[in-house]
Amino acid sequence: MAEIRKKGFKELSPIDVYMLLPKTNCKECGFDNCMAFAAKVVNREINIKDCPPLLTKQFKKQYQQLSEMLKPAVKEITIGTGEKAVKIGGKLVMYRHEFVYFNPTPIAIDVTDEMSEGEIVNRVKQTEEFSYVYIGQTLKLNMIAIRSTSNDPEKFKAAVKKVIENTSLPLILCSFDPNVIESGLMAAPKSRPLIYAATKENWREMAELALMYDCPLTVFAPNDLKLLRSLTKTLLEYGVKDLVLDPGTFPTEGLADTINNFTIIRRAACKHGDELFGFPIIGVPMTAWLDKSDSPAEVVMWKEAYLAGMLIVRYADLLIMHSLEGWVLLPNMILRQNIYTDPRKPVAVEPGLRTFGNPNENSPVMMTTNFALTYYTVASDIEASGVDSYLIVVDTEGIAVDSAVAGRKLTAEKVAEAIKESEIENKVKHRKIIIPGKAARLSGEIEQLSGWEVIVGPKDSSGIPAFLQQKWGK
Amino acid sequence: MANRPEKEIGIKLDPMLFELLAKFQEIELEDVEMDVGDLEIWLQPSATAISQITPKLITPKAKPTTIIEVEFTPPLEQYPGQIVEVKLGATKSEGGTRGRNIILGGEKSPAFCMFENPMPNPPVISLDVFDMRIPLAKAVKMHVAEVMEDPAAWAKLAVEKFGADMVTLHLISIDPLQKDTSPEEAVKTVEEVVQAVDVPLIIGGCGDPKKDLAVFEKVAETFSGERFLLSSITHDMDVEKAALTAKKHGHVVLSFTPMDMNLARELNRKLYEFIPKDHIVMDTTTAALGYGLEYAFTIMERARLAALMGDQELQHPMSSGTTNAWAAREAWMKMAPEWGPRELRGPIWETITALTLLFAGVDLFMMMHPAAVKTLKDVVNELLSGHSGRAERIAEWITVRT
Structure with missing residues (x-):
């Protein structure tokens, strides 16, 4: 099987896609013509399956060619079934700015087959319930990794059973012993867990299991890219199509290898069209727990936390972690959300006037930026205050207050203009505007340009309720 | 190729x-x-x-039935561009009083592609010191409470206890909206810090372009030859005057722009008229994790790749005001118990913000919390150590008892 160098993502143009479409401009897809459809396809905004004629027998060949042409550099792999199934990989590009990263890195939390039933249930429950609301999105954990610390197939089976009784989250079954894995697979029929892992010793048995149970399979070749690539080749030849690559996560000594290996794999796939490395990469920050020795648990958790962060930035498509502490997981879940946002769209809300409650002509007027996070935080704090208010959202191109002031995206001119455009002058009798504490430096200029009196508000919007009660209530 | x-x-x-x-x-x-x-x-x-x-x-x-062996050659690239090296701090023999100098930049590859080219100069950490008492997050304050009104003692603590490579002296009291202290008073504070530590220094202004320039002029002249990094030069400053001042007295400048590659190019271009390219470090703005970090990351990563691909106007070492991580309320606020103590949440926030930007190509980190500083240093040392990990050992993660 010769390895073909795929056309790089950047090189694909709408014309390439258009040439293979029916070119009838039938509009069945909802667009005016096939060229418009092609442009959307290249942008990954729609799927070629949205072109009904393309799905007919007549265009079978073109459909296949298009599928091949549009295939991501990193294969997309599904783990689990049903609503909570996760997709990993599916990356088109190496660098975020080249397009957008798809499939935010799922985080799996581990349990072991030697934990008590109570402990397993408790960890699974904590994993399921862990959530944080951030810019109107609920951030969640995604999977359970079951480790066989006992190496006993019966114990492993019991642990897997216990887990699936308590959750529908997708599973990763972890053991290097094929007998243990098989016993786990039998306990989780048709749930399509990820098998961890095939090695240079056990790959044949693991491949058989992956085929028999139709599961994706991890390939583990710590710090040996030639072996990793050879195993991938071998497993593909064997018929296992859905692979996940683990070049090893070295928590301390060897960290450089880990960063090098992750980078090499992703570069080979995205920039050099290497199909053998065109699979998702799994990172295991949990390896931090190997070094625990006499360290306090917090030190190990700390290491696990920053390892996870490094791997989210450096191309990990899936992570296995142990710590369930909020301070370990929260920064990483937010980092993942950040890195996986579409860089073409600023995380911003519409600028303009907002009202809270039923403000009247004496109600306070506040001002903030249109960075989504700033806006939602300020909005929830104003709501918490229970004071009927106006809020003018100034267009800072989606930048937060302090950065916007430093970067001249929030200026007195912009504020004065926003006041005018909001027509707030017809809505209130007073001429007092409360500005964020972090924009204090603009006070004088705003007063000059707008003619409004500036009241400097709190530096953090959590101070808004108290501020309104003290300064406005009177 | x-x-x-x-x-x-x-x-x-x-x-x-x-x-x-x-x-x-x-x-x-x-x-x-x-x-x-x-x-x-x-x-x-x-x-x-x-x-x-x-x-x-x-x-x-x-x-x-047996492993099919295939070859693997690392996918190496060649880049037409290189980042310039900028030297900070001057020793006695170089006309200053610093114990050592620090060189930033020189990269020929994207950040930490060590399989391709070694990192010519390790990234450097500068700790923040303020010239007046300011509100700090509790987690930071607990480490510097004793020295908050003594910038010289604060600088000493940063270098001797927290392992800072450099110190950033933020002259915020000069702000006309704060104490509006005079350039002469600023010089006095700088003198105290120069006496207290012998690491290269960054002189930070207050953000008011006129006042900062006035202070930079006075400080640059008084400490002629020290090769301070003047932080920072902005579009709304008299760029010519600022650059000429730095050049005349043997200092280097930080070119600061608001998250926009074109503005960064433009300011650098302006600076080239008055100061050599290897006297410029650039900062395209750092936003906190959760508060726009992805913009900061992507602009830095793009700028660095463009520089390596030959964009002459972006071939500068990059600096990050990583302290901005503390603007995230998750870093400093008391939250429900399940989110852990802010004494841990805060510094991990700064650490992860720093590590994210380390991979975008940042060469100089201006930081705040000692634990974040130590972690970044440890990680950088490990990455540059050339040590390999033991493969058989990490396989044990499956069976490790936690």
Whole structure:
């Protein structure tokens, strides 16, 4: 099987896609013509399956060619079934700015087959319930990794059973012993867990299991890219199509290898069209727990936390972690959300006037930026205050207050203009505007340009309720 | 361009094919099982016989029985551009009083592609010191409470206890909206810090372009030859005056722009008229994790790649005000118990903000919390150590008892 160098993502143009479409401009897809459809396809905004004629027998060949042409550099792999199934990989590009990263890195939390039933249930429950609301999105954990610390197939089976009784989250079954894995697979029929892992010793048995149970399979070749690539080749030849690559996560000594290996794999796939490395990469920050020795648990958790962060930035498509502490997981879940946002769209809300409650002509007027996070935080704090208010959202191109002031995206001119455009002058009798504490430096200029009196508000919007009660209530 | 793997395969195809064939043991044809004897008959080179067989049937799906070895060559790239090296701090023999100097930049590859090119100069950490008492997050304050009104003692603590490579002295009291202290008073504070520590220094202003320039002029002149990094020069400053001041007195400048590559290029271009390229460090703005970090990351990563691809106006070492991580309320606020103590949440916030930007290409980190500083230093040292990990050891993560 010769390895073909795929056309790089950047090189694909709408014309390439258009040439293979029916070119009838039938509009069945909802667009005016096939060229418009092609442009959307290249942008990954729609799927070629949205072109009904393309799905007919007549265009079978073109459909296949298009599928091949549009295939991501990193294969997309599904783990689990049903609503909570996760997709990993599916990356088109190496660098975020080249397009957008798809499939935010799922985080799996581990349990072991030697934990008590109570402990397993408790960890699974904590994993399921862990959530944080951030810019109107609920951030969640995604999977359970079951480790066989006992190496006993019966114990492993019991642990897997216990887990699936308590959750529908997708599973990763972890053991290097094929007998243990098989016993786990039998306990989780048709749930399509990820098998961890095939090695240079056990790959044949693991491949058989992956085929028999139709599961994706991890390939583990710590710090040996030639072996990793050879195993991938071998497993593909064997018929296992859905692979996940683990070049090893070295928590301390060897960290450089880990960063090098992750980078090499992703570069080979995205920039050099290497199909053998065109699979998702799994990172295991949990390896931090190997070094625990006499360290306090917090030190190990700390290491696990920053390892996870490094791997989210450096191309990990899936992570296995142990710590369930909020301070370990929260920064990483937010980092993942950040890195996986579409860089073409600023995380911003519409600028303009907002009202809270039923403000009247004496109600306070506040001002903030249109960075989504700033806006939602300020909005929830104003709501918490229970004071009927106006809020003018100034267009800072989606930048937060302090950065916007430093970067001249929030200026007195912009504020004065926003006041005018909001027509707030017809809505209130007073001429007092409360500005964020972090924009204090603009006070004088705003007063000059707008003619409004500036009241400097709190530096953090959590101070808004108290501020309104003290300064406005009177 | 470097060796592409498919070329390797092309060359090695024949021996590999041989190997492949030699290793096939089980052969399956669709669902029909047959022994090798049958197959031999099928594969007789008889044109008529073969033409009647569908192509599927003559391509047996076979399972390998041993590992098929394939070659692997790391995908190396060559870049036409290189980041300039900027020297901070001057020793006695160089006309200053610093114990050592620090060189930033010089990269020929994207950040930490160590398999391609070694990092010529390790990234550097500068700790923040303020010239007046300011509100600090509790987690930071607990470490510096004793020295908050003594910048010299604060600088000493940063270097001697927290391992700072450099110190950033933020002259915020000069702000007309704060104490509006005079350039002469600023010089006095700088003098105290210069006496207290011998690391290279960054002189930070208050953000008011006029006042900052006035103070920079006075400080640059008084400490002529020290090779301070003046932080920072902005578009709304008198760029000519600021750059000439730095050049005349042997200092270097931080070119600061608001998250926009074009503005960064533009300001650098302006600076080139007055100061050599290797006197400029650039900062395209750092936003906190959760508060726009992705913008900061992507602009830095893009700028660095563009520089390596030959964009002359972006070939500068990059600096990050990583302290901005503390603007995230998750870093400093008391939250429900499940989110852990802010004494841990805060510094991990700064750490992860720093590590994210480390991979975008930042060379100089201006930071705040000692734990974040230590972690970043440890990680950088480990990454540059050349130590390899023990493969057999990490396999044990599956069975480790936590």
